[in-house]
Amino acid sequence: MFKKQFTATIIATILMSSLSINAQEVKSTTLSPAAQIHQNQASTWLNQESYILATNAYLWGSTLVRMEQVARQYTDMSQPQNDTSYRAPLNHFGHARRLPTDQDTDMPTANRDTLYSSAVVDVSKEPMILSTPTVNNRYFVINMFDMWHNLFKYVGTRTTGDNAQEIMIVPPHWQGNIPKGMAVVEAPTTKVWLWGRTQVFGEKDYPTVHTIQDQYKLTPLSQYLSQDASDFISPTLSPRAGKPDDPLRFYEELGTYLTANPIPERQQALLGQFNKIGLSKDGFDRSKLTPSMKIQLEKAVKDGQQIVANQTSNPVTMKMKDGWYYSFVLDQFGDDNALRSLISHPYLGGQGAKEAMYPITYTDAKGQLLSGNTQYTMHFKDKPPVGSFWSVTVYDAKTKMLISNDIRRFNINDQTPIQKNKDGSFDLVLSHKKPTDSKQLANWLPTAEGNFYAITRLYIPSQDILDMKWTVPPINPIK
Known part of the structure; x- marks a missing residue:
């Protein structure tokens, strides 16, 4: 009797399983065109959600990842x-x-x-x-x-x-x-x-x-x-998280570093949204991701990098006068995560405007790219109104390095013995070709043979600079 009941149960289970499979097949093959379109759209929008969340995670978390990488790089004494x-x-x-x-x-x-x-x-x-x-x-x-x-x-x-x-x-x-x-x-x-x-x-x-x-x-x-004055040895930091060939390494690093750093209270709600892509205060769990979600996360890192890099063109981020770009927010980016990421990458260690300003230009007063084929002047009515010091430095646009020249002058600052005009003003000469005039030579700032850019550094700027009542003179081409 028991054997017959057991056999009947197995047969019933197999039949139910078969019916279930057949029902699914019927269901999938009998979807109306409208239902099929809706199903495809739902998949598209879910992928889009993953992409948006992952992009925001990059803009928010790339600063933390960068700083943790810098901490390891700057304490690496292996070479x-x-x-x-x-x-x-x-x-x-x-x-x-x-x-x-x-x-x-x-x-x-x-x-x-x-x-x-x-x-x-x-x-x-x-x-x-x-x-x-x-x-x-x-x-x-x-x-x-x-x-x-x-x-x-x-x-x-x-x-x-x-x-x-x-x-x-x-x-x-x-x-x-x-x-x-x-x-x-x-x-x-x-x-x-x-x-x-x-x-x-x-x-x-x-x-x-x-x-x-x-x-x-x-x-x-x-x-x-x-009062122990002897030297001490601190433990080294752990290696960078993740593997170099992992396309999702950024998220692996971010998850690891989130566990080691307190999350500001105002940012905790933002982090909560990232649970949908496997990120939480406990780390990164990639098992929550489908194959299509992984593709979206990879794409988000590449696009996030471009969004960050182009913050220099954001008018909210920079002000422009006479071809020079000014930033007043290097220590006041608040919740602007893209700007925060920009500053922690190419502008790592930049200071706030009250401490120092770094106006930068790639063009002359007419909007043309600065080039060693042209000679330029900068006319200063007086020295910049700073509480400490000022300088103007030029760099090769391709290499971002200082520029080789015969007199080994790489910048002009308040210590340079420049020659002034009778009214106290002075004119800097920017050119690749060495001037023959002695006054121009004294005020010469050698430039690259090709394109170059310039940075003016203003340490402890006055209120006139902060209010942009005094601005860096334009770089004018000599006709």
Whole structure:
């Protein structure tokens, strides 16, 4: 009896399964044209949703991925370093010891006014004490960036003055005893990038600048309290997440770094939307993706990169006068994630307008591309109204490098012995060909043979510059 019931159950199951399959086949083959179109449209729109979410995830998260990559790059001591490098182990300062020249091909759009200092600081285990010396009669600044490229603290000439300082950098929501008289800065993330600039008065000034740089120090709180002055070794950062040949590596990295960095409260709702593409505060789960969704995520990274790169043409981002482009938002991008990503990539480490401005131009006053085939002038009625210093530097448009020339002059700044006119004004000469006139030669800024671009650096700009009542003179072609 039991055997007959068991056999009947198996036969019934097989019949039901067969009927189910046949029903599905009938259903799929009997869809009306309108229903088929609707089904295809639904698939298209779901793919579109994945693409939009993934693009927004790139615009939002590419800054975090970039900063975590920089942290690993700038603390990688596996290769010998040259004297323009500022790499150093974790929780230590590294310093560039000379200004770059045309022979240095690893530093695009490098400045010729300051020596850089860099330190990646991890305060997850304990606070770190930043010490700076007295710095008289020259500009210096150390910027504090979190892993979202928020410049949350300036230390230096403009904001904290010339006197020696000690500042304790603490992790988010830290609680503990503060040494008497110690200034405290709470970092938004447990890793912080310190990016320093120290003004140089020519190559003969290097020894003095080196002495200042050597006094930029980082000390763990425990050693500070015990007055232990010995050197210390911090653990290295983990390797970059993901595999180089993975087309979805960006999302793998973003997911990994999200688990290590606090998400600002106002951004948590945005992150919640990315659950649909496998991204959450717990990482990246690609098992949630269909093959077509993976294609959309790959496309979103490529298109996101283009969206970011073209933010320089966004009129909300830049203001333009006489061919020069000005940005006032390098430390005030708020929720503009595309702009934030732009700044953390080609403009990594850029400062806010009150600290410094960097007007840039690729064209002359008539809108024509700057070229070594043409000679140009810049007429200054007076020196730029800055609280610290100014400079004009030109770069080869193809390589973004400094330009080789007979007199080894790569920029003109407030230290250059330029010749002024009787009324105090002066005219810079920009040309590839060396001038024969002695006054023009004194004011000559050599350019590339082909196309080039120029950057004017204005450190601690006056209110007139911030209000654009004073602007950089146009670059005029000489007829």
